[in-house]
Amino acid sequence: MKNRLRVLRAEREWSQQDLADRLEVSRQSVNAIETGKYDPSLPLAFRIADLFGMTIEEIFLRD
Amino acid sequence: MATMKAPQRRYVRRMALAMAIYVASLFLADHLIEDRGVSGLAAYALALVPGLCVASIFWIVGRLIVEQDDEFLRMLIVRQSLIATGLAFTGAAVWGFLEQFDLVAHVDAYWWPVWWCFGLGAGGLANRITHGTWGNCW
Structure with a gap:
């Protein structure tokens, strides 16, 4: 699944570690999600969406 | 290097303890059974401990899976x-x-x-x- 996480993070000038700390996950998790190697669970996808004030569909895109 | 989170710290502590007991029990069993001729139920008990320490590795990894948030x-x-x-x-x-x-x-x-x-x-x-x-x- 594609996502806009890297762009959204860059717009806020957050490092992967900054985003990981805000989401309370590991930096590896953020990296794996950004690079499309891991699709987050629905609860984590909601946490990501809430953090950016967007809907899940605005961040995660169908292939 | 990032600091270890609580689940990893517990994993390392449990693994270190299991391996310490394993090494000590192996030497003890070897000495008492092979050198001192301990036999019967005591020998079974002594020989079981190192095996159970190895088995504990699976429990320890299982706990890491359960506790990893x-x-x-x-x-x-x-x-x-x-x-x-x-x-x-x-x-x-x-x-x-x-x-x-x-x-x-x-x-x-x-x-x-x-x-x-x-x-x-x-x-x-x-x-x-x-x-x-x-x-x-x-």
């Missing part, structure tokens, strides 16, 4: 464990039949859990290749 890292440990299990059981099955037909030397059964631990390393490598990180079960 990062879903991505948890998935990596599960992948690592499945790869390790597949490799160790494949080794045991193949070697067992080769041994059955006297084609290879006898291997004591306690080596298969040891190969499972090596399999965790192979699982970590697979995680690095497919998911970009070794994970945190080492």
